[in-house]
Amino acid sequence: MRKLVMFFAVCALVALPAFLATSTAAAQKARVAPLRLKSGAVVPNKENSISAAPMPEAESKMQGYYLVQFKGAVRDAWKQQLTDAGAEIIAYVPDLAFKVRMTGSQALSVAKLQNVTWVGSFLPAYKLDVNLKRGDSAAYTVRVEQGANVDAAIAAINATGAQVTDADEDMLRVAASGAQVDAIARVTAVAWIENYTLPEKHNEYGGGGIMGANIANANGYDGSSQIAAVADTGLGDGTPGGAHPDIPAARIVNIFNWAGKTDVCFTKIFDDGAVDADSAHGTHTSGSVLSDGGPSGEGKGVAPAARLVFQATENYAKINPLCVDAGEPTEGYFLTGLPANLQRLYAQAYKQGARVHSNSWGAAVDGDYNSNSAQTDTYAWKKKDLTITFSAGNSGVDANNDGIVDFGSLGAPATAKNVITVGASENDRQGHWECDSNLTYTSHDLYQTGQTCNSMGGQNVLGTAGSRWGFTRNPLKDDVTAGNQEQMAPFSSRGPVDDGRIKPDVVAPGTWILSASGNLYQEGYGDPKNPRVNDYAWDGWGMPLNEYYKYMGGTSMSNPLVAGAATVVRDYYQKAHALNASSALVKATLINSAIDLLDENNDGANDNRYPIPNNHEGWGRVNVADATDGTRQYVDETTGISTKNRRNYQYTLSGGQPFKVSLVWTDYPSTEIAARNLVNNLNLLVISPSGVKYKGNVFVNGWSKTGGKADAVNNVENVYIQSAEAGTWTVRVIGKNVPMGPQPFALVVKGP
Structure with missing residues (x-):
């Protein structure tokens, strides 16, 4: 399902004016550039301009939204002429155009400007995602136009028969029928409508050696000058003192609980605070960013001296079937706390001093740039020293059964431009996949059914891509899930973004990652079952190493390794150059130092069949040691x-x-x-x-x-x-x- 976020700016239901065209000779001769809209390309001409029909007097006085196209690459002076004519610039629209707010009479004046070639109305059809569901009822995300009266917009939407169930600043969650969606699009204040898609964790069902973090740490770049934020499920028992032995309270700046609100999707939420009750996903990802490894050195994070801001977003909840795909559970642990307006999440962490923000979650949108992507890019533009990382997703498939993972499966907000999007490569622990031989219960891992740690010889059975994820064609089918650091994890979502952008940006190990485990409801360590579900917490992949560390996999696990790497790179620039590095500089440094994988197609040949750049690995595997060696x-x-x-x-x-x-x-x-x-x-x-x-x-x-x-x-x-x-x-x-x-x-x- 796709997640729709719509912003509403004007509140009344009105008929929109026709397109505007300039009558100048310059416009007639200018090269016609198409308007590249998701709803389809629009070729500006006289017939679809505002001059195609006389404008009623009432319309000439009414504020509305228009598209204004210039004759070439946009100059600052041309924008000034536009605003001098009374237009308010809302957004850039490719190619060479702006979406603006102005009256009809102002639009006619703008059409006569020397460098303007075309002016047209912003039509309701442009507001609709091409993948919108059109059934009897569905959940949508709606964005209200910037500067519009949100309360009036909500009233206008409800007047269509639809129901606004949640409002987070200019982001609305709406229950509506397919017919009502068209009526909502005619509300002037509505900017965009898309399907609501439930966000999910990107764990599937080591950074130290492979990424060179140990070398960077030994050189003094360990994150000690930095604060990193992690938005995830929960952290240990929800308190600084009970996070994990390797993440001491002295390095925890704050823990925030984002419970969320009931709405059309989350019909009931059981707020359990900031505890990591179900999977220990948040504890595990936090450990990968900044665990100090404790006395044993196990599960050491990439930035072991950094401080942490944690934002807990998971709770047990009941979900409206409208908001999930058929067959998916409607009750369980979900990321209820993620706000409709993600800028609030980033802003909280930034105010606490965090300059890296790690996110191992997303919505499966197959490469679409959606409202969450736009919100993330907006905050990154506002705070250019905040590096935001996102997991690419775990939607990698081989639908055509050719033995190669298909393109176009990225989640969102990983499709955002200004984040570091992280894919998963294979881990290689040099044969060390130990489990806890003191555990007597049989593994809950489907690929170790009926076996105890002892019966497996004290080592987890890794399995193949065929046995774990259902790939049926070699070389994927028989590819072991770890052991070759030159290979991609088959489940890792591939690019490109729908507009053709290369993604992921980089990759990091994402299979059989050993990191911090939660301290609640662990089987075999004296804990009771979770009373909410009458079961123990998830073991992760295979069986745990001990009560403090367990294995997990997914781009959820590769992402925090890169967030840790970004933290170390910022630490390097701060210590070596006294520089508060921009997110662009951090991203450029990680990309410039990345290593091209040699076996992206997993055939074992290490022949670099798909050299960089490509939409499997982006620009390669992160190398923290090279990024901080001072040679750039x-x-x-x-x-x-x-x-x-x-x-x-x-x-x-x-x-x-x-x-x-x-x-x-x-x-x-x-x-x-x-x-x-x-x-x-x-x-x-x-x-x-x-x-x-x-x-x-x-x-x-x-x-x-x-x-x-x-x-x-x-x-x-x-x-x-x-x-x-x-x-x-x-x-x-x-x-x-x-x-x-x-x-x-x-x-x-x-x-x-």
Whole structure:
């Protein structure tokens, strides 16, 4: 199911005016660029403009929403002319257009501006996600237009016969029929409507060695200058003193309980506070970020000296069947506390000092950029020093049975531009998969049925992708679930995002990850059963190592390893350069230092059949040691550039070695209606001493090549030269089209 979030701005039900077109000669000659909307491409012309029919006098005085398209890359002066004419800019719409609020008469005036080629009404059809359910009744997410009267919008929606069951600032949860959805779209204040999709944990049913965290920690980069936030199920017994022995109270800044509210989906919530009662998912992910490993060193996190802000979001609840797919449970433990407006979640952590925010959850939307994605990008734009990480999801499948995991299965908000989206590679503990031989009960793992730890020889049975996840075609079917760090986990969701963006950004180990276990309701350790469900807490994968550590898998487990890595990278910049690093710089550093996996198709050949960049691994597996070894130069540009501006940087190389350049920018948030989500388009151009030019993201066999087209989709651009020419290289950052600038950026260079 897809999660719909709609924002309502105007409250009355009105007929929307027709499209506007300019009558200037310049507009007639200008190249016509399509409007790339999710509802379908719109080609501006006279027939779909406002001048196609006379405008009634009442309409000319009424405020409404319009699309205004310019003749080319947007200049600041053109935007100023637009606002001077009385228009309020709401959002950028590709290509070369803005959604604005103004009266009909103002729209007619705007259509006559010299650089405007077309003006048209913002139609109700543009507000509807193409995947909307159209049954008798369903749950939807609705966003209200910014600046609109939310109470009036709610009244107008309820007047259609639909029911608004929850309002979180401009985000609404609505129960409606398919026919009522069309009426809701005609409410002027409504900006967007999508299916509600239940968010879920991304655990499936070690970072120290593989990612190089031990080396970074030994060099003094252990996160001690940083605070990381984790939004997850719960933490230990819900108190700082009872979190976990390896996460002492002295390193816990705060624990917040987000219980949530009853609405059309959650009909009853049993608030249990911040305890981790069911799966120990939140305790496990927190341990991967910052556990100190205790005396044994087991389950040590990537940033073992960082401090923690924890946001507990899981509770036992009853769910309306409208909000889940057929056959899914309607009672159990769910993430009830995640707010409809995610910006509140991020803001709470930020105010507590957190500058990394880890999220191992999401909604299965098959690559869609939805309202949660847009909210996340919005907060990242507001607070450019907050690095937000998200698990990619566990929806990897081989539907066509060709032995290769299919593309297009990303969850949301992992589809956001400004987060680090994390996929799962295989773990390799060098044969160490020990379980607790003192446990006498038989394993609850379906792939170890009827066996005790002793009967398995004291080692967990790993199983294959075929036995665990139902893959039926080799090389996936017989691929062991761990043991080769060059392989992807088959369950890991693949990119791209629907608009073509490369995702995930990076990967980290996500199978058989050993980390902190919860301290409640554990079987075999003297605990009682959970009275809510009359059962013990989940064992994780296989059987636990002991009462303090257990194995889990999923992109839920790979994500906190990267969140820990981001924390260590921030720690490095703080200690080595006295810099409060932007999220763009952290992301660029992790991408620039990532390692290309050699066996993405899991056939055991390690032949790099799918070199970077690709939508299995993105830009590779995170390498914390390399990211913090001090060999990179960087630019953390906070002022930014505008359309047609450029910045040049020069680097002198001795030659014969790789030269890697990464450009990342925290882009202005997109609107859900857009089919292409990049707003501010920067281009990376790298010029050799002899004048050879390399454009960003033009790759063959894992290295840059000449030619190709400039990237107009991604807000990550790389140029990797395998063997650089000796001499002075020029790295150029170009503001191709920056409609919502100026645009800050980060540049990371390896090679000089």
